[in-house]
Amino acid sequence: MDITFLGTGAGVPSKKRNVSSLALQMLQERGSTWLFDCGEATQHQILHTNIRPRKVEKIFITHLHGDHIFGLPGFISSRSFQGGDSPLTIYGPKGIQAFLETALAVSGTHLAYQVEVMEVEEGLLYEDDHCTVHCHKLDHGITSYGYAIQEHDKPGELLVDKLKEEGIEPGPIYQQIKENPVVEYNGKKLYREQFIGENKAGRKICILGDTRSQESTKDFIQDADLLVHEATFAKGETELAYSYYHSTTEQAALLAKKANVGMLILTHISSRYQDDDIDALLQEAQSVFPNTKIANDLSTFQITNMR
């Protein structure tokens, strides 16, 4: 599972940072990619990655500000034009459906695949064999959400060495032990729990939209392996951050620490900060929460289980 940042700037695109979007690539886990936000020119950024639009299965929109949604009509049109034919589900705050319907109707766009738009509220949003997705309200002037992807735990591996010690050689019996709490073999009862290693804990990934730092987010992101949090402003700009409904580097790091997350990635960096300033921003956060990174456009990070 990898996360690739397609746009890491705030408000308007610059030469260095496009407006917001990121891709959660889960090709091994589910053969698909999910996008979070889709600012203008997200499809252009994708041209410089290995992401295939046809493999994008779901798009989660954190909030409806233009720098997070204006690339959506173009992305979904091009996905069709380029032969994408599998269904796509789009989750976002109320209003996302009207935006998309108008853009597609006015432009006479006919998609070669089915789009389902789900206008979301707090709580459990989605569940399947691989994971759940929950949604949590943030503090941003207009409705803004954070999403938590929680993988299910996976059963441990079969302890082959131990089975062999007991004289049980590989064969269909291995599969039977895996699938049943108890099986009989050569007149002997074999208990699964004795021959299966520990459960592999599923990962928890939290991706938040624009927000002021707020205490109530702590429980939602508790123990996440990865937290993606905005850091529009430097540590010293708490008043500016508050008045524009954004966070500082230090506020994001404090939240990560309190919630005991594994890794923090900062994004949504104001264009007031140049290349030279990035190290200072990073250090402000790392002095509070050491395992912090700052995302650049097209940065990719592997998401490992931190537990």
Next chain:
Amino acid sequence: MDITFLGTGAGVPSKKRNVSSLALQMLQERGSTWLFDCGEATQHQILHTNIRPRKVEKIFITHLHGDHIFGLPGFISSRSFQGGDSPLTIYGPKGIQAFLETALAVSGTHLAYQVEVMEVEEGLLYEDDHCTVHCHKLDHGITSYGYAIQEHDKPGELLVDKLKEEGIEPGPIYQQIKENPVVEYNGKKLYREQFIGENKAGRKICILGDTRSQESTKDFIQDADLLVHEATFAKGETELAYSYYHSTTEQAALLAKKANVGMLILTHISSRYQDDDIDALLQEAQSVFPNTKIANDLSTFQITNMR
């Protein structure tokens, strides 16, 4: 007066050609720039030019296909964010207003300047001291327009040498001669027509949206100094061009020749053509109409009076 191409591809963006937009820069003539079409990431392309969004006075949309309009909400939002405060007028087919209103309302965008949206029909669209703009219906499945910008002729220069020969030395009398058909000076009648050079003809620039080649466009573009015409397909693909409501290189060149235009620039090149193919496309057109160019992204051409 310069024309800068911001996107010269067809349908979807590629690494080489963005979707449609071009800028007519008239800084000397009127201190402003006009955009024609505004495909996604037009504002991103502008970052690589000397165009200032705040100087963009008018945007003309040829038709509502996504690759010509999906950059509009982002452009007008960023123009405001970056301090643009002068009014902006947007012209386009019916539907453009609903698209913009929905995009701005849903995203909670408040502009720091006034936007007027004019849904256009064929005929005279606009007139001021500098020029007129007319609009002509093309043949593209959905309503698509061409725009003709006709500068007014400018009165010729005062023939100072001739005035001096007649013993009339520089002074307020020069201005009087310029402004009146006839003036008296030292008891002598001076006729303006004798002391003014020939009128300087205004330029005519025609910028067409996507279209099949059609005979009825000839009169509209007659004697234009510059014609910008789409050439989605190569000469041999007339059937494909017809069925997708587009033109070939040769069809565009034939129209330019019949209408006696000064220069032809081809744009809206299908992504099926690579760098290596461009010379062949150009030669197909030049063999019919020699003064043809093919636009690339960020190409700039000076528009001179060809008469």
